[in-house]
Amino acid sequence: MREHPGGERGQLLRRCRPVLATCVMMPRPAPEPTSLTRGFWEAARRHELVVQRCTACRVYRHYPRVLCPDCHSADWQWTPVSGRGTIFTFTVTHRAFHPAWVDRVPYVCATIELDEGVRMVSDLPAEDTARAEIGMRVEVFFEEQPDDGATLPRFRLCENPPAYVVHE
Amino acid sequence: MTLTAQCAIVGVGQTVYTRGTDRSTLELHLEACRRALDDAGLTVADVDGVIPSSLAQGTVEDFIVNLGLRDLAFSTSVQLGGASLIASVQNACMAISTGVASCVLIPAGRRGYSGERVSTGKAVTAASMATVREFEFPLGNIGAAQWFAQAAQRHMHEFGTTSEQLGHVAVNSRANANLNERALMYGKPMTLADHQNSRMITSPFRLFDCSLESDGAGALVIVSAERGRDLRKPPVLISGVGISHSDSPTSITQKPHVAGVPAIGVAARRALGMAGMHVTDADCLIIHEGFTWYVIAALEALGVVGMGEGGPYVEEGHIRLDGRTPVNPHGGALSEAHVSGMNHIIEGVRQLRDEVEPARQVDGCENILVVNEGNFFDGAVLSLRRAS
């Protein structure tokens, strides 16, 4: 006797529904930009990665600061950067430290050193979890957050990328 | 003028350490204060200075109205993250040695189990964490364990430090806690295999690499060394104290040297210089360790071993009670309790009074260094000496 395929699928759906219900991911904590940092997040919305660069001494800096700690100039500009970098260090997180990550563990949380010398933090996509190592090359991608409208610059492993050269 | 041996810790007190409490953080602090005053043989009428705990969002007004303090001459708020406690001791010494105050009460402690549990995402609220909240929380870098894990991972990468070596720190703390009836992990032995089999929290940290989520508080009473001679218990001299606010205090990820804690070395040089000591003169090190790796990093920063040599050093057993450099004879935050570093200072005082269980009394203990980590690798070091 053949089983009714529709019934089988119905059973499957019934089994999955409660699981699916718990799989709705909680939103990530949203950045709350200040007058100093707003340009970074606005650029991200345009899918552009920028950091501060001192107009006087040309040093890149991140996270945002009012003054250049090297020359104390208050003049700076948001400057596009390559979006390429290297994993400086990382951790594979198995326990969520915030409810938003309960359904995302395990995940790699990495400190990225951009080719311009500044560091950023990003979680890597799920497919990179088992592969991440210190020294691996990464590239930026932009992810719109459905709940709060923020666009997050995130990073993922990239294969054999060309070495980035900083042009003055 | 120097602060060395100007002041003494004359009273210590603490609540019972628990995993679960109905009492507020303030209730815990107040109980600890009363016990510390009783230990010193003093009363609230003697207290003219209070330094509430910034970590616990304490306010001086709460202590005035609850203890009935009639005329407080001195209070301040100290902001050095987890190193605020030793920085508060520094402030108390400055106030007393300059005549601003004569008897300063310092409470600290937390409800790390019943209140500010890390998994709720509510643990990080300090103003100095604004950068982390804006640029790292949305990208998943949220828990202190993740920040220190990345430092430990880099240490392993640069120096070959192993998970087993981290495990030796955990096993040492647990062995000592099993000689300490106050310790939360008393009666719960741990082997290196237990450590290796404990579940991964955030690599390379396993469960047993992480300090306890616990509830409890403690308090110190500090007066001048001279006055300390006439009180109930033998005074423990503050022979040196130093802090260091280092570079990049707003995120661990911005540290030039993520694999080390150099500010601890700077703070230690200040404290040891004041005390006229070398680190090898310390008979015991008490290191406030959120995570096992921090003990290894602190041993390197203090100059007990060279950079990268901390892992083999703990593996060879040198931090055991019978080793060259006993570390955390009470079991530390890993196995006694996480009380914002207060239990570490209290242990230093009790060791120097010969008050601890004989099995964990460090032989011939005359000098102890206590180390606090704060914010992101900022540090504070306190040098305690037995009064002659």
Ligand SMILES: [Zn+2]
């Ligand atoms: Zn500049």
